[in-house]
Amino acid sequence: MRDSPILVASGSCEITPGSPIPLFGYAHRRAPYTRIASPLEANAVLLIQEQTRIVILQVDSLFPSSRLKTAVESRLNSNCELLLVASHTHFAPSLDPLKPPLGDFSEEFFSHTVERLSNLINGLLAETPISLDYCRSSASCDAAVFRRKRWLTVKRSFPYLAVTTAMLPNPAVDIDRAVNVVSLFDNEGNPVAILWNWACHPTASPDPLAVSADYIGVVRERIRKAVDRRIPVVFLPGFMGDVRPRILADPPQWNQFFWNPFAPSYFGSPTPESFNRFCDLIASSVIHAIPDAEKHTSLLGRLSLIRKSCPLNRIFELRSSPRESLPIALLHLNDDLKFVFIGAEPSSQYVPGIRRSCGPNTIAVGYYEDVFGYLPTEDQVPEGGYEVKGFQNSFNMDGDFLPGFEEALLE
Numbered sequence: 001m002r003d004s005p006i007l008v009a010s011g012s013c014e015i016t017p018g019s020p021i022p023l024f025g026y027a028h029r030r031a032p033y034t035r036i037a038s039p040l041e042a043n044a045v046l047l048i049q050e051q052t053r054i055v056i057l058q059v060d061s062l063f064p065s066s067r068l069k070t071a072v073e074s075r076l077n078s079n080c081e082l083l084l085v086a087s088h089t090h091f092a093p094s095l096d097p098l099k100p101p102l103g104d105f106s107e108e109f110f111s112h113t114v115e116r117l118s119n120l121i122n123g124l125l126a127e128t129p130i131s132l133d134y135c136r137s138s139a140s141c142d143a144a145v146f147r148r149k150r151w152l153t154v155k156r157s158f159p160y161l162a163v164t165t166a167m168l169p170n171p172a173v174d175i176d177r178a179v180n181v182v183s184l185f186d187n188e189g190n191p192v193a194i195l196w197n198w199a200c201h202p203t204a205s206p207d208p209l210a211v212s213a214d215y216i217g218v219v220r221e222r223i224r225k226a227v228d229r230r231i232p233v234v235f236l237p238g239f240m241g242d243v244r245p246r247i248l249a250d251p252p253q254w255n256q257f258f259w260n261p262f263a264p265s266y267f268g269s270p271t272p273e274s275f276n277r278f279c280d281l282i283a284s285s286v287i288h289a290i291p292d293a294e295k296h297t298s299l300l301g302r303l304s305l306i307r308k309s310c311p312l313n314r315i316f317e318l319r320s321s322p323r324e325s326l327p328i329a330l331l332h333l334n335d336d337l338k339f340v341f342i343g344a345e346p347s348s349q350y351v352p353g354i355r356r357s358c359g360p361n362t363i364a365v366g367y368y369e370d371v372f373g374y375l376p377t378e379d380q381v382p383e384g385g386y387e388v389k390g391f392q393n394s395f396n397m398d399g400d401f402l403p404g405f406e407e408a409l410l411e
Helices: 066-074 107-126 215-227 254-259 272-289 348-358 386-390 405-410
Strands: 007-014 041-049 052-059 081-086 133-140 144-146 148-154 161-167 178-185 191-198 233-237 243-245 304-311 316-320 325-334 337-342 363-365 398-401
Touching: 007 107, 007 191, 041 107, 041 215, 041 233, 052 107, 052 233, 052 304, 066 081, 066 107, 081 233, 133 272, 148 254, 161 386, 178 272, 191 215, 191 272, 191 363, 215 233, 215 272, 233 363, 337 348, 348 363
Parallel strands: 052 081, 191 233, 337 363
Antiparallel strands: 007 041, 041 052, 133 178, 144 243, 148 161, 178 191, 304 325, 316 398, 325 337
16 A cells, blocks of 8 residues: 555643642642743644544643543544653643542642643644644754762661662663654745654753653753744653763762762752753753755645553552553554554663664654553563662552563563
């Protein structure tokens, strides 16, 4: 079957809360926010081919949720397939009521967000979509680092010292440093929307009580300034469950040195200066990857979406969990544009396998639809660490990873 044009509409809206409420992402942070460092947004792209209509919707939030998706879909004026993704900023209110240990849930903010998101999508569905050109490009960004390291740790009970998997910078482990950019252009060569993908936890904002889209918001505004247009900018978070900003302590705090003595380096608390340097590195990589208008080609293909789910009891021996499955989606536009969406915080080490299975150009996206928790690799499970066991209380679940769970995922 021949490739044919894929039509597009795109848009964005602000979802910043109107009054101080608690933010979502840290169990110890319960106070309402005190200021707005950067606005929160939702950015969307509608893809249409014949009877197929797919919306990629990214919201500035820690997690999406099935309740959010259902609520938005119930308000839509016509049918479409909704791919809902959260940017994973740790400085926005909750949209996931099933993780109360990570922060309080506001029904008022949830309703406000549902209204804004549904209005955005209804507006796109009412537009006349247009055929566009596109360009897929990439650059490398070295602003992130693997965060799991086997190191000496002081314990609270006998034998008091042990080698554990600590949350320490580990540049020896290779991670996917690629910034993937998909630029959409009108027939005059003007950019109309940009989708970009990179893998690093958005935990760099220096003020824990400030609303912030973290680096995602900074890059979004830098892109708009670079192209001189307030275009929609869709961030597709990569597989970053074990990757965080390369912001190091200099010197380390005494308690870091005490609990993990003589480590080569330690993570530092972000400051306004280190946050700006971090964002500068990312923004320069993304903007460098945006191509000149002459390099684009018509957006043609065979638009398709496959949704799957993996029962959590194939991954975990569960003792308790508010969720029953892990959602997965495979989006195909053409051989150059393939996306895999996973409802988890996946390890960066899954990316090579995803590309072997689905093709070398596949863009891996986490934080999709309904996130049960972290997804380490089978090799990481015996090592323990936060991504294996430490996260579970905060995610309102309890269980042990089962042998062979990677094979269950691939099925």
